Amino acid sequence: MRGLLNILLLVLMLFALAILAVSSFVAGGLIPLYFILVFVGAAKREAKVKTKIEAMLMPDESVVASIIEYRAMALFRRRVSIVITTSRMISVRRKILGGYRMLDKQWKDLSNAQMDENIFPALFGTSLSFSFLEPEGSSLGVGGGSPKDAAEVYKYAQSQEQAWAEKRRIRGIEENRSFAGAINLGGLFQAAGGSSEVSPTDAIANEINSAKSLLASGVISDSEFQEIKSKILSRRF
Template identity: 45%
Template sequence: MAGILNIIILAGIAIISAVSIFGIPLIPLYYFLVFHKSTTRIDKAEKKLLETLMKDETLIAKGIQTRPFAFYSRRKVIGITNSRIILIARGLLGGFSMNDFQWKDLHDAQISENALPDLCGSNLSFTALNQIISIPGVESKSASEIYKKAQSEEQAWEEKRRVRGLEELRAAAGGVTVHSSPNQQTQSETKSSNTGTVTEEIQKAKALLDAGAINDSEFQEIKSKILSKNF
């Protein structure tokens, strides 16, 4: 609805300007600034995107905002590569600002299709590094390609984090040692210390189970390994 609302607002401003003696010159000026040679400006924006790529980085998909979301500003450009997502915002009088983040930092990706998608496109939103990065009104086909890649990377990195957490727990379970001592008091202190460590490791494994990172059989395997190494 935001794109349609922008169109209605622009139409209202155009009507008011048309009936105003002072507003008549503004209409052709606005058309010239916004629509004249827009294809050439899009090509320049995509070229700027390519210029930001690092060595051995490959552009997989790209997209640009539809016009209803940029009547009063320059359209934003988004691109995805084999290693990150790149968002470029261009200034009205030139220049640009870039925001990017690595796939490993992505925790959520969302897409929503606007009314009149051929005109208003789709909205993309990404959650990464404890912030939400969004770009409304991206061309629908490009938005879908970007979203599918983002979902694939999000699931892949979730699995990598799950496996890493499991490996760290298993390593901790196998790396706890019991130190001997010449007197009973020291042995008792060591046993107490090991008991505390065992409890902590089991609690960590239980937290992974509750979070869904491991299943019940994996939890029981880790728990048994921790106990067998210390008792």
């Protein structure tokens, strides 16, 4: 929808300039100047961005896919390009007076990837949006680009999202097991000659409260907390 609005605004702007051009030589020159600045040399600028990114890649890092916004989605600003590599996602936006602004995100921080096909995809393309865990609420996106390029970027991002989600799940299980093992050791030490001032009931309460603290801090999930709680109670009774 944004691309359609851009085109309507462009038509209105050109119409207004055409009216002014009848009585003003300067206004008449703005129309060709706009098209020169926006469209002439676009392919060379795209190639320059790719060369720039390839030159800054780390050892053993390679480009997997890339996408750049269609011009219809950025008639009044610089287009955004996203390049994905084997280790990160890079967003590139050219500045108005030259130069680039680059922002990269690690795959380990990717929390969600979305792809939306715009109206008239041949003209407005497909939109991509990515959200990340760190910093909280951060995101990257492209308003609309080549559907083919968008599919390649989205497919690889999805595979990375699922892979890192599984790694985080496994790490959480390992931390849960480590915590449960620490509780077991604590119980053994108390049974073997710990402080006689701590009653079994107090020991159970302390262990469950420790698990509650981990639940509140997000280290373990509710189901993992219930599992630890059951182990504590079954060991004591």
